[in-house]
Every structure is written in C-alpha cells, then in structure tokens.
Amino acid sequence: MASSFPSAALRKAVRVLARTMLALLLFMGFGSPALAAAWTTEQLTVPxxxxxxxxxxxxxxxxxxxxxxxSSCGECHAGGITKTNQNVGLDPETLALATPSRDSVEALVDYMKNPTSYDGEYSIADVHPSMRSSDIFVKMRDLDDDDLRLMAGYILVSPKVQGIQWGGGKIYF
Structure with missing residues (x-):
C-alpha cells in the first residue's frame, strides 16, 4: 500500500503545533492582561x-x-474593513472624510440609526444594517442607544490601541 504524503503523523504534528501557536497568540495578545494594563486614558479618549x-x-x-x-457588524467589518467596499474602512481618516464626518461617537451612532452613502447623498438603510432597517436586519433589533454608543467607542478607540491596524490589520484585544 502506498504511503500518503504528508504522513498522518506529520498532519497530527502540524495540527498540535497550530493549536499551540493559537493558544500562545491568545495568551500573548488577544485580550491579555498585559495589553489591557498598557491602555492609557489618552488611548481610551475619543471625540x-x-x-x-x-x-x-x-x-x-x-x-x-x-x-x-x-456580533452585529463584525461579519462585514472585521478588523475595521468593509468587505463590500474595500475603499471605505472604519479607520479615523476615512471616517473623517465622509459626508457628514463620522469620526465621533455621536456621528457614528447617527450613522448606525440612519446610514447614508459615503458622500451623504442618499440613504443606504435598505442595504446596510441599521436601527431604521431592523425589520430586515434582525441583528439590530435588540440593540439600544447604549449598545450603539459602546460600538462607536470601540470603533474609534481600536486604531489608537497599540498593535491595532484598524482597517486592514488584526485586532489584538
């Protein structure tokens, strides 16, 4: 009988190594107490x-x-990107150039309630999840103003936290 390549033992070793590396990454970066302790008030302060x-x-x-x-937006905006339009991310520079500007908590909450095109010319509530279209986008139904405020804070703080490449990189907390 011919042997398979790679061997079963090699495949098992690779799986064990991959799990070990994932565990190490989770411990070292994703949500680590060391990273959380490194957050400063300045990094957690946004417009x-x-x-x-x-x-x-x-x-x-x-x-x-x-x-x-x-749970509400990460499917299309993981890491601050926009899967449906790679030219428009959630990084501060892109948010600031939108019309109206979306680089503050109040402006992002407004967007999550009534989304408009990047140039502000028309509503996109029928194609983008929002409170206005929660009848279509069920993930929005259980959200309240405080949830929207917390999401806006997360979006704006993320690029300021060490290790974040928001809008094209990996999130480390």
Missing part, C-alpha cells in the same frame, strides 16, 4: 461630538463595545 468634545471609555466599555460590534 464625543463633531465639535470636538471628548469622552473617555473604560476598558470594560470597550470590551463590551467589541462584543456588540463583533
């Missing part, structure tokens, strides 16, 4: 309103925002 008023989120709020974001 609350378009006029520049600031708000500081707690680590717990950012983690809660990440959880809501991942």
């Amino acid at each position: 609350a309103t378009p006029d520049g008023t600031l708000v500081t989120f707690s680590e717990q709020e950012i983690k809660a925002g990440r959880k809501v974001f991942n």
Whole structure:
C-alpha cells in the first residue's frame, strides 16, 4: 500500500503545533492582561461630538463595545474593513472624510440609526444594517442607544490601541 504524503503523523504534528501557536497568540495578545494594563486614558479618549468634545471609555466599555460590534457588524467589518467596499474602512481618516464626518461617537451612532452613502447623498438603510432597517436586519433589533454608543467607542478607540491596524490589520484585544 502506498504511503500518503504528508504522513498522518506529520498532519497530527502540524495540527498540535497550530493549536499551540493559537493558544500562545491568545495568551500573548488577544485580550491579555498585559495589553489591557498598557491602555492609557489618552488611548481610551475619543471625540464625543463633531465639535470636538471628548469622552473617555473604560476598558470594560470597550470590551463590551467589541462584543456588540463583533456580533452585529463584525461579519462585514472585521478588523475595521468593509468587505463590500474595500475603499471605505472604519479607520479615523476615512471616517473623517465622509459626508457628514463620522469620526465621533455621536456621528457614528447617527450613522448606525440612519446610514447614508459615503458622500451623504442618499440613504443606504435598505442595504446596510441599521436601527431604521431592523425589520430586515434582525441583528439590530435588540440593540439600544447604549449598545450603539459602546460600538462607536470601540470603533474609534481600536486604531489608537497599540498593535491595532484598524482597517486592514488584526485586532489584538
């Protein structure tokens, strides 16, 4: 009988190594206490309103925002990208150039309630999940204003946290 390549033993070793590396990555970076301890108040402070008023989120709020974001928006916006339009991400520069600007908590919450095209010319509520279209997009039905605020905080804080390449890289917390 001919031997298979790669061998069963080699495939098993690769699986064990992959699991070990994943566990190490999870321990070292994803949600590690060391990274959380490195967060500063400055990193957790973002614009609350378009006029520049600031708000500081707690680590717990950012983690809660990440959880809501991942379950509601993460399918299309994992890592701050936009799968349906690679030219428009969730990075601060792109959000600031939208019309109206979407680089504050208030502006992002407004978008999650009534999304518009990047140039602000027309509503996209029929194709983008929002509170306005929760009858179509069921993931939005159970969200309230606080959930939207937490998601906005997570979106805006993510690129400021060390190790984040929001809009094209991996998230490490």
